[in-house]
Amino acid sequence: MALTDRPLRGVLFDRDDTLVVDVPYNADPERVVPVAGAADAVAAARAAGLAVGVVTNQSAIAKGLATRDQVDATNARVDELVGPFDVWEVCPHDRGDDCACRKPRPGMVLSAAQRLGLDAADLVVIGDIGADVGAAVAAGAQGILVPTARTMPAEVEAATTVAGSIEEAVALVVARSVGATA
Template sequence: MHTSAELPRAAPRAVLFDRDGTIVVDVPYNGEPSLVRPMPGAREVLDGLRSRGIPIGVITNQSGIARRLVTRQQVDAVNARVEHLLGPFDVWEICPHGNDDACGCRKPAPGMVLSASARLGVDPGSVAVIGDIGADMGAAAAAGARGVLVPTGITLQNEVDAAPAVADSLAEAVELLWAGTP
């Protein structure tokens, strides 16, 4: 585990996760629930947060809907499979827009973080976002939330270098968020 900047020391009141590449193995434009595979340790990390009473949510760009590569119903079926394998989430935020739609929800825009925070009744500044690419960190920063990057094979080096904090696994990301808190 390592950080590229110091995280605030107050414990987060909620944690939002990117879906593909963070809590489940990334299958581009997945519309098939049987292809969902949890990332190593994801269930344990999520159950650990649940047992502490920390609300958790998912924020996910799903441009395949805008591109007509998957339907919203297929995305919903995949998300249902994610919940079946990883347990319930307190909130889901899904951006169905494409890169050129200029929406306020597509990461790195802050819309999904702000909406999830409002739905959970917590200030975005007390929320943490864990993801695998720079867009996840950008959304966190734009919303005033904390971000922790858990790089995968698709994460670019400049995204790692620019991340406010970097961890080698989901478990280390959560440990980092609580390091030094009362």
């Protein structure tokens, strides 16, 4: 399965289980461990001239398990180990808060696009669950699913584009980027 032929200008990554090993409700920068290949994938996207960002649900804030400052410090560690990223979008809400930003809703993708000066259709969201791809589609962007052990089979079946690794996902994006040659 492949992306559409539209030239792409940026990639937004999910944080947990896409860029870094998921530690539930992590608010400790010392517990940040990059996923294999994540730093290389982000570097490849940057080298191709793509804008790069992160869109991440962080309900630990709404649940009172972490402060925004703790989450920001954790994100800064991700930025240090895997980035740098041009933009970070964080949803601090819980599932029942009915916000516009929590994936699979499009708010974070749309906000990131605006902050990057791009149209959402110029972006791809790379993530490990259906909500990541759903947020992309809801915003008018494209999505690439990189399944992990917690990805449900139905999410894989529903995804238009599936990659075996973060490096493979970025290679698909780079091949469709504005600067790519045929």
